[in-house]
Amino acid sequence: MRGRFVDHRFIRQRMDQKDARMARETAARQGAMALNIPTLAEVEADRAGKSFWKGKTRLQDVVEDRKLTTVTDKQFRAEVWTRDKNRCRCCDRKVQKILGRVPERGEVHHVHGRTGDLRFESKCAMLLCLICHERVTGKVNDKLVIVPTKFVEIKGEKYTDARAKVTFREMR
Numbered sequence: 001m002r003g004r005f006v007d008h009r010f011i012r013q014r015m016d017q018k019d020a021r022m023a024r025e026t027a028a029r030q031g032a033m034a035l036n037i038p039t040l041a042e043v044e045a046d047r048a049g050k051s052f053w054k055g056k057t058r059l060q061d062v063v064e065d066r067k068l069t070t071v072t073d074k075q076f077r078a079e080v081w082t083r084d085k086n087r088c089r090c091c092d093r094k095v096q097k098i099l100g101r102v103p104e105r106g107e108v109h110h111v112h113g114r115t116g117d118l119r120f121e122s123k124c125a126m127l128l129c130l131i132c133h134e135r136v137t138g139k140v141n142d143k144l145v146i147v148p149t150k151f152v153e154i155k156g157e158k159y160t161d162a163r164a165k166v167t168f169r170e171m172r
Contacts, residue, residue, distance in 0.1 A: 076120040090132035105130040111160045126162040143171040
């Protein structure tokens with residue numbers, strides 16, 4: 001009996017190729033029927049009149065990434081003093097720039113603290129007299145809480161807009 005040399009790897013490879021081709025052809029035939037893919041006209045008709053989110057613009061990215069304000073402490077305080085017309089926002093008392101600790105002394109109150117980008121943001125600061133400032137910061141027993149009427153969005157977060165009218169409520 002004479003034996004023939006047969007390369008089984010070659011036969012197996014050819015069979016795999018044939019099976020893969022048949023599977024592709026069957027999927028192509030059945031795919032059009034089984035997948036139920038909408039036509040381009042159906043997609044356009046479905047989308048008509050509807051808006052969809054396209055992402056942020058480059059301008060929005062630039063505005064979001066840049067520093068809020070680049071002013072000095074002196075410019076910042078002067079801006080708050082002129083905006084509030086040298087009057088306490090809580091009791092409407094005429095205030096002055098005095099070093100002594102008297103009730104008529106005007107102080108710039110940072111509504112959200114003096115850290116980070118909000119330190120020199122005049123939108124988040126207001127002018128208060130010494131007495132009202134101590135009450136708002138909680139240094140005396142009768143504490144006042146600032147109740148905002150408007151908000152300003154800075155870097156995606158909402159903060160009290162100190163340019164708008166705010167009310168003060170007593171905490172007991």
